[in-house]
Structures are given as structure tokens and as C-alpha cells.
Amino acid sequence: MxxxxxxxxxxxxxxxxxxxxxxxxxxxxxxxxxxxxxxxSAYECGMLPVGDSQPRFSVKFYIVAMLFVLFDIEVVFLYPWAVIYKDFIAAHGPSILAVATGFVSILLVAFVYAWKKGVLDWKS
Known part of the structure; x- marks a missing residue:
């Protein structure tokens, strides 16, 4: 062993x-x-290291990052579903389509909500 x-x-x-x-x-x-x-001394790409080392980011940056992670995880969950879709339909019927449609519709509601709140508006 x-x-x-x-x-x-x-x-x-x-x-x-x-x-x-x-x-x-x-x-x-x-x-x-x-x-x-x-x-x-610290090397900052040819610039003198003057000022704060941690710049402040807008909250919008973090919200967009969380939305990216959310929709990235959606793809991670949908890929295995798409791989087994044909075999699952043959064995169990179309119930897998209803589950996936429910999952995508919940994420679509979240996307529309974020869009209406102006999270994806880069001008402001």
C-alpha cells in the first residue's frame, strides 16, 4: 500500500x-x-511612491464585481446541466428543463432588478 x-x-x-x-x-x-x-525604496512603475497606498474605490465597483461572480457561478452550474441534458431527458423526462428554467428565471429577475437600480450604468 x-x-x-x-x-x-x-x-x-x-x-x-x-x-x-x-x-x-x-x-x-x-x-x-x-x-x-x-x-x-518601493518601485511604482517609474512613479514616485507618494500618497496613500490604498486608493478608495466606489461601492459600485464592488457591486459590479459581485454581479460578475453571481453570473459567473450561473455558467458554472449550467455547464454540467447542459452536458447531461440529453441523457437525463431520455431517462427521466423533461423535468430537468423546468428546474433549469426556474434557476435561470431567478437569475433573470436579479439581473433586471440590478439593471433597474442603475448598477450597470457606468456613466455615473
């Missing part, structure tokens, strides 16, 4: 060894370079 777990154990040992070797090499080689104030 140990033979079944040997490849996994070997991969864990190699990954752990690689992590340790790179950390040790970085610590040994990194300290040999000269440290200056300019080298130790």
Missing part, C-alpha cells in the same frame, strides 16, 4: 526541498549586495 503513496510523498519532499533551497539561496546571495536608500 505504501507504493501508492510514494509518488505523492516524493512530490511533497521535492517541493519542500525546492522551497528551502530557494529561501536559503536568497538569504545568502541577497545580503551580499550593497544596500542603498534608493534600492530599498
Amino acid at each position: 505504501f507504493e501508492n503513496y510514494l509518488p505523492v510523498l516524493l512530490q511533497i519532499v521535492i517541493a519542500g526541498g525546492f522551497a528551502v533551497v530557494t529561501l536559503v539561496a536568497s538569504a545568502l546571495l541577497g545580503k551580499s549586495a550593497k544596500r542603498t536608500e534608493i534600492k530599498d
